[in-house]
Amino acid sequence: MVQTQGVRQLSYIQAVNEALRLEMRRDSTVIIMGEDIAGGGERDDFQDAWGGPMRLTKGLVGEFGRERIRDTPIAESGFMGAGVGAAATGLRPIVDLMYVGFLGVCGDQILNNASKIHYMFGGKVNVPLTIMTGTGAGTNSAAQHSETVYSVFTHYPGLKVVVPSNPYNVKGLYAAAIRDDDPVIICNNRQLMGVRFDVDVPEGDYTIPIGKADIAREGTDVTLVGMSYTTRVCLQAAQELEALGYSAEVVDLLSLSPMDDEAILESVRKTRKIVIVDEDYPRCSIASDVAALVAEQAFDYLDAPPKRVNPPHTLVPYSMPLEALFVPTKEQVVAAALEVMQ
Amino acid sequence: MAGYTELTKESVLWMYETMVTIRRFEEQARREADAGKLRGIHSSIGQEAVPTGICALLRDDDYVLGTHRSHHHCIAKGVNLKEMMAELLGKATGTNKGKGGTMHIADIRKGMLGANGVVGSNIPVATGVALSAKVRGTDQVSVVFFGDGASSQGSLHESMNLASIWKLPVLFVCENNRYAESTPFEYSVAGGSVANRAAGYAMPGVVVDGQSALEMFEVAKEAIARARAGEGPTLIEAQTYRYMGHMGADDPLGYRTQEEEDYYEGRDCIKRMEEHLLDSGLATESDLKAIDEKALAAIAEATKFADESPFPDPSELTTDVYVSYP
Numbered sequence: 083m084v085q086t087q088g089v090r091q092l093s094y095i096q097a098v099n100e101a102l103r104l105e106m107r108r109d110s111t112v113i114i115m116g117e118d119i120a121g122g123g124e125r126d127d128f129q130d131a132w133g134g135p136m137r138l139t140k141g142l143v144g145e146f147g148r149e150r151i152r153d154t155p156i157a158e159s160g161f162m163g164a165g166v167g168a169a170a171t172g173l174r175p176i177v178d179l180m181y182v183g184f185l186g187v188c189g190d191q192i193l194n195n196a197s198k199i200h201y202m203f204g205g206k207v208n209v210p211l212t213i214m215t216g217t218g219a220g221t222n223s224a225a226q227h228s229e230t231v232y233s234v235f236t237h238y239p240g241l242k243v244v245v246p247s248n249p250y251n252v253k254g255l256y257a258a259a260i261r262d263d264d265p266v267i268i269c270n271n272r273q274l275m276g277v278r279f280d281v282d283v284p285e286g287d288y289t290i291p292i293g294k295a296d297i298a299r300e301g302t303d304v305t306l307v308g309m310s311y312t313t314r315v316c317l318q319a320a321q322e323l324e325a326l327g328y329s330a331e332v333v334d335l336l337s338l339s340p341m342d343d344e345a346i347l348e349s350v351r352k353t354r355k356i357v358i359v360d361e362d363y364p365r366c367s368i369a370s371d372v373a374a375l376v377a378e379q380a381f382d383y384l385d386a387p388p389k390r391v392n393p394p395h396t397l398v399p400y401s402m403p404l405e406a407l408f409v410p411t412k413e414q415v416v417a418a419a420l421e422v423m424q
Numbered sequence: 425m426a427g428y429t430e431l432t433k434e435s436v437l438w439m440y441e442t443m444v445t446i447r448r449f450e451e452q453a454r455r456e457a458d459a460g461k462l463r464g465i466h467s468s469i470g471q472e473a474v475p476t477g478i479c480a481l482l483r484d485d486d487y488v489l490g491t492h493r494s495h496h497h498c499i500a501k502g503v504n505l506k507e508m509m510a511e512l513l514g515k516a517t518g519t520n521k522g523k524g525g526t527m528h529i530a531d532i533r534k535g536m537l538g539a540n541g542v543v544g545s546n547i548p549v550a551t552g553v554a555l556s557a558k559v560r561g562t563d564q565v566s567v568v569f570f571g572d573g574a575s576s577q578g579s580l581h582e583s584m585n586l587a588s589i590w591k592l593p594v595l596f597v598c599e600n601n602r603y604a605e606s607t608p609f610e611y612s613v614a615g616g617s618v619a620n621r622a623a624g625y626a627m628p629g630v631v632v633d634g635q636s637a638l639e640m641f642e643v644a645k646e647a648i649a650r651a652r653a654g655e656g657p658t659l660i661e662a663q664t665y666r667y668m669g670h671m672g673a674d675d676p677l678g679y680r681t682q683e684e685e686d687y688y689e690g691r692d693c694i695k696r697m698e699e700h701l702l703d704s705g706l707a708t709e710s711d712l713k714a715i716d717e718k719a720l721a722a723i724a725e726a727t728k729f730a731d732e733s734p735f736p737d738p739s740e741l742t743t744d745v746y747v748s749y750p
Binding site for chain 1: 487518520522524528531537538540545546548550551552553554559566578579585743744745747749750
């Protein structure tokens, strides 16, 4: 990777790996469980064979060993529940749910136990569980391996949900999630893993607070709200809008639950127009939620109705030309921005 | 804390008192439900011996995880009766501050990590509790109770496999009371045995008379020793019987025979323990009467405490959702 002067560039994958490594060094109660996260199981001759399909955990078993880096059988309900139980009794487990579509296999453990134990037990038991999961379309993987569905987790009280958008914020959000005393789901969009970012990633450990949005770009004419991969799309659209003579502000949500309502409202009070860009299915999506927030709490400031850019109400197709029609694009965002600025 | 290691006069009398206390608690809970103070309970009457024989061997820092039918697990693990009864009535002084109720009683101080209303849901959690003990390097054990209905859930099979390959200190205890709500065990469990399923996961699978606390104790003793020694999990199938309906409102004679009920009630765990105590000279009739009176007094005190306790403050609706939420 070409280094920009004075900037420590890492890929998204390297940043995640570094965050995990630093947190495991810092706290001996942090363990990681998941399918193929090291690879090779307990075979001495094939250690660190895999590192997960995205290589997020590559190399960790060499430093931390099999007691703390645990390849699991393919049993999402079993090992997700084990993460809940371990979290309730003194560990800070990180469970790798390879793709978020596998929520369907372990939903009971996340939605009935992780989210509810603290409340049902009168606040007397904490579940400091971190779930990391692969999200997003654009990888020719069809409907079961391409969803985002973060809105499902966000819907459940008791869960926190973060949606990093670059190597800098993913590193800080991992540290914050692992140290948090509530269950936190980290959505890693796979399209962010293969691209280059000109952001500085400090070498040491740092946290980014869960529940705070980032103003990824300041502007005055229109607010573009992004999350995870769509923040990147919004930044690209903002550049194009600039060439057309418009100043777009990009609010990178970073966290969906809690959500930084005030950052959104503050931006829209300034720009008076908002476009929310969300890769999730449109019904009951984050985009819908933000649109409702703005309609309820900033209606008098709006020059135009809030505009949502979601995929259509359909599933993620396999065929690449079709799939390209699913994920929100820069062109769609620019068109939506021009529409609300008319 | 029980923490007994052998069958002695002291441990056997503890088991007797525990079973009597469970039964008297459940009778009172039924009355509270009939009086409309709560909507209903899943009564554990008939199944008292199962957790009692096991919990006699457990320390406070060992863990128990239960089911929707878990009052007996809680009492056997030493949860405070007053706080339990207050929880049933939804009071602020309850074990869970009135937020969990009859199906979710938990008391971490006593190692009771919660009943759970979703059938089979706690089995993976208990496996993770055992993993935690192993990673932290303690000799704690984790015991999860579940019914014959839950034995068909994938969560049990995934957990037995995981616990076996990782040699986790967990006891999988099936309380086979013969009915999943109204569905008979013979119909729903292929092969007619839960214990046999252990073979597929390379762990011991033991069938035990769940209407005998003494037999439960002996089987659990071996399984707990095995768990503490790092040798891995055990599956125990305790054959028992639920005397009441699934949740009280249903009449079990709609799906089982009077003859069958009479058979199991004839093998009642408390009656048999009384016979043992009297025959072996460990207690006299008046000793037993005194124990029952003590249990009744404790339940009366618990009920008074629950009745006099306040309901949670309205502000409690939205507290405890998170540890912190900006």
